[in-house]
Each structure stands twice: as structure tokens, then as C-alpha cells.
Amino acid sequence: xxxxxxxxxxxxxxxxxxxxxxxxxxxxxxxxxxxxxxxxxxxxxxxxxxxxxxxxxxxxxxxxxxxxxxxxxxxxxxxxxxxxxxxxxxxxxxxxxxxxxxxxxxxxxxxxxxxxxxxxxxxxxxxxxxxxxxxxxxxxxxxxxxxxxxxxxxxxxxxxxxxxxxxxxxxxxxxxxxxxxxxxxxxxxxxxxxxxxxxxxxxxxxxxxxxxxxxxxxxxxxxxxxxxxxxxxxxxxxxxxxxxxxxxxxxxxxxxxxxxxxxxxxxxxxxxxxxxxxxxxxxxxxxxxxxxxxxxxxxxxxxxxxxxxxx
Numbered sequence: 039x040x041x042x043x044x045x046x047x048x049x050x051x052x053x054x055x056x057x058x059x060x061x062x063x064x065x066x067x068x069x070x071x072x073x074x075x076x077x078x079x080x081x082x083x084x085x086x087x088x089x090x091x092x093x094x095x096x097x098x099x100x101x102x103x104x105x106x107x108x109x110x111x112x113x114x115x116x117x118x119x120x121x122x123x124x125x126x127x128x129x130x131x132x133x134x135x136x137x138x139x140x141x142x143x144x145x146x147x148x149x150x151x152x153x154x155x156x157x158x159x160x161x162x163x164x165x166x167x168x169x170x171x172x173x174x175x176x177x178x179x180x181x182x183x184x185x186x187x188x189x190x191x192x193x194x195x196x197x198x199x200x201x202x203x204x205x206x207x208x209x210x211x212x213x214x215x216x217x218x219x220x221x222x223x224x225x226x227x228x229x230x231x232x233x234x235x236x237x238x239x240x241x242x243x244x245x246x247x248x249x250x251x252x253x254x255x256x257x258x259x260x261x262x263x264x265x266x267x268x269x270x271x272x273x274x275x276x277x278x279x280x281x282x283x284x285x286x287x288x289x290x291x292x293x294x295x296x297x298x299x300x301x302x303x304x305x306x307x308x309x310x311x312x313x314x315x316x317x318x319x320x321x322x323x324x325x326x327x328x329x330x331x332x333x334x335x336x337x338x339x340x341x342x343x344x345x346x347x348x349x
Contacts, residue, residue: 050123053219053292062142063262069093069138071269076127081119083161086112089129095138097131101158105133110145110154187222187237191251194218202248212239221254253295260331261292267324271317272310279309299332
């Protein structure tokens with residue numbers, strides 16, 4: 039992405055995962071950025087549309103609901119959900135007049151009290167709408183004869199669920215949770231199976247090439263916190279800087295391999311200006327949590343972080 043985005047540009051894509059608070063964080067990021075456009079969230083039960091005008095959320099629609107009820111129903115989705123934000127897409131509809139904070143608080147309240155409309159799990163995705171967002175660089179498949187499934191690897195389906203043919207309930211539940219972001223260990227936690235059971239279920243699909251195994255990825259929280267920091271430091275120029283840094287490490291929005299996290303952050307830092315410049319200094323001060331996520335994931339110390347990498 040270079041220059042100013044076109045009026046219909048998709049400037050943000052990624053995945054929302056259940057249980058990590060990423061939906062409220064994403065909405066807050068778009069609010070803090072003062073964005074105008076449409077957030078489209080593809081779920082297995084249809085597409086949600088959330089519209090912002092200069093950072094103010096003014097309309098939401100999901101299934102047959104709008105406004106507060108649409109947000110409350112969307113919060114009941116506990117499956118993979120791919121999102122994209124299309125700049126300057128507008129609607130005349132207005133179903134939300136309260137602040138984002140009050141909206142999320144009210145949605146949580148009616149959910150807790152059992153007053154929210156239920157999620158219609160019989161609904162199907164919108165025609166032509168994808169329900170997953172795969173990284174632009176596909177994971178590397180293992181050789182069929184060597185189905186070595188590491189616990190930190192990230193499975194991704196190479197075919198649709200329907201193309202897999204009949205599967206039993208255990209396989210179906212596991213396969214439904216594969217979204218090119220959850221690691222094998224995370225799938226074990228989500229399914230309440232032990233690691234050996236998960237790898238045994240995955241192995242036949244890996245051997246047939248229906249599932250590939252990619253490198254472990256940084257958590258979605260890393261991505262959203264980075265977006266918020268870049269908005270503060272660089273404003274809308276941050277979109278271009280992030281896109282350039284992603285290209286250099288061959289990664290996708292929201293799908294950054296852990297092993298490339300350090301190079302990715304350092305690439306952004308260099309693009310923000312020379313050492314000592316206001317933007318670069320502000321970025322350096324705000325990256326502590328981001329650095330710690332990478333350090334913890336790679337078992338690296340701060341001293342090792344500051345040691346130049348040898349190519």
C-alpha cells in the first residue's frame with residue numbers, strides 16, 4: 039500500500055478470535071483513529087456490518103438485528119471471524135446514538151441478564167462472502183510421509199469443509215476451529231482434548247495435503263495494540279508504514295510469524311524517521327508490551343533483543 043488509499047480501499051484486515059476481547063479492541067481502535075467507513079465481519083452465520091463516521095459508530099447490522107442488539111448477537115459468535123475495514127463506505131442508516139463505551143457496556147449487560155436476542159446458528163454466510171481470512175503467504179505443507187505435528191505450529195485448511203467429505207463429530211468440531219491462527223496447542227485447549235489426541239485427529243488430513251502447518255504466529259492482541267500505537271504516533275501514514283513492513287517480512291495483516299516479529303517491529307521503527315526523531319522516539323517508548331510479547335514467545339532476553347541480528 040502506497041500513497042493515500044483510494045476511496046474504496048480496504049485498509050485493514052485480520053481475524054477475530056473468541057475469548058481474547060479482540061472485537062471491543064478493534065472497535066475502540068477504529069474509534070480512536072477517527073475512521074470513516076464500513077467494518078465487515080464475515081462469520082459462519084452471516085456477515086456483520088458496522089459503520090463508522092469520523093470514529094463514531096452509528097450503525098450496526100447482523101442477521102436480522104440492528105444497533106445494540108446486532109452488537110450483542112455478534113458478541114455471541116464463538117467461531118472464526120474474518121474482518122476487513124473499507125475506507126469511506128457509508129450508509130444513511132443510523133441505529134446507534136450512544137458512545138462506544140456505553141454501547142459495549144449495554145451489550146454486555148443484556149447478555150449477562152439473558153435479554154439479548156439469540157444468535158441464529160442455522161443462518162449461512164452471505165452469498166460470495168468468505169468466512170475465513172488466510173494469510174497471503176500460505177503455510178508450508180509437510181511431506182505426506184513425515185506428518186510431524188509440532189504443538190506450536192498453526193494448521194490451515196487448504197480445502198473447504200464440504201470438500202473433506204463425511205467426518206465424525208470429533209473431527210468436525212476440531213476442523214471448525216482451524217482458522218490459520220490457532221496453534222495445535224490452542225486447538226487442544228479449545229476442544230478440551232490432550233495434545234496427542236489433537237495431533238492424531240489432524241495427522242490424516244496433513245498426510246493428504248488437506249491441512250498445512252505453518253509457523254507460529256503472534257497473538258491478535260499484538261496486531262491490535264500495534265495499530266493503536268501507530269495511529270497515535272503516525273496517524274494515517276501508519277497504514278503505509280505497516281504495509282511496507284509486512285511486505286519486507288513476507289507477512290499478512292494480523293498473521294505475523296513469531297520468528298519475524300523482531301524484524302517487523304524494527305522495520306517500522308526505521309521507517310518512522312532517523313534515530314532521535316519525534317515519531318521514532320514515541321514509537322520506541324510505546325513498544326514495551328509488543329517487545330515483551332515477542333520476547334516471551336521466542337524465549338529471548340532484552341539483551342539478546344538489542345544485539346544486532348547476523349544475516
